[in-house]
Amino acid sequence: xxxxxxxxxxxxxxxxxxxxxxxxxxxxxxxxxxxxxxxxxxxxxxxxxxxxxxxxxxxxxxxxxxxxxxxxxxxxxxxxxxxxxxxxxxxxxxxxxxxxxxxxxxxxxx
Amino acid sequence: xxxxxxxxxxxxxxxxxxxxxxxxxxxxxxxxxxxxxxxxxxxxxxxxxxxxxxxxxxxxxxxxxxxxxxxxxxxxxxxxxxxxxxxxxxxxxxxxxxxxxxxxxxxxxxxxx
Numbered sequence: 001x002x003x004x005x006x007x008x009x010x011x012x013x014x015x016x017x018x019x020x021x022x023x024x025x026x027x028x029x030x031x032x033x034x035x036x037x038x039x040x041x042x043x044x045x046x047x048x049x050x051x052x053x054x055x056x057x058x059x060x061x062x063x064x065x066x067x068x069x070x071x072x073x074x075x076x077x078x079x080x081x082x083x084x085x086x087x088x089x090x091x092x093x094x095x096x097x098x099x100x101x102x103x104x105x106x107x108x109x110x
Numbered sequence: 111x112x113x114x115x116x117x118x119x120x121x122x123x124x125x126x127x128x129x130x131x132x133x134x135x136x137x138x139x140x141x142x143x144x145x146x147x148x149x150x151x152x153x154x155x156x157x158x159x160x161x162x163x164x165x166x167x168x169x170x171x172x173x174x175x176x177x178x179x180x181x182x183x184x185x186x187x188x189x190x191x192x193x194x195x196x197x198x199x200x201x202x203x204x205x206x207x208x209x210x211x212x213x214x215x216x217x218x219x220x221x222x223x
Contacts (some may be wrong), residue, residue, distance in 0.1 A: 100154075
């Protein structure tokens, strides 16, 4: 079967750094995605990792360890607008659907 | 910019009605997907299509069917709506072949009474 785990909720303050973890067990792996979803809106793409290591994109970075079945999304210099759900998703095979975790709701306070 | 549009943002239907949810993408993507999103359950795949007239069942296809007669349009059909199909429905598309990000539409919040 497949399983993708991430924390349900996290809280942080403006200006801080937060790390959202994701562990996965899937029968096949062809990459891991992170999406951001604000309340009432569609998910939007943040990052994609297929090789081990860190990918940095502005204030957001994503890390992957395939041997450990583990990824994290790192958000730096948090802003109020970063309050959203963050979805971890795995691609088992090229060109097929993604398997999503249940999402982590991040609340940023001032 | 990739654009995925869905026919309605909000929809209210009665139990037993046949419901059509339409999704259109303008980027010539091969793959299209229908998900439903429920609190505490996350996004779950209902059906996906990798080409015109081709479809594959996802994790929760029961009570749903799909149609893809043209490349840009993917329809989700609730044959006989039930209250447990009240949910947010999200359509997505992506290029075929390799692994690409999926682009999501704005969603349709369906309420079945």
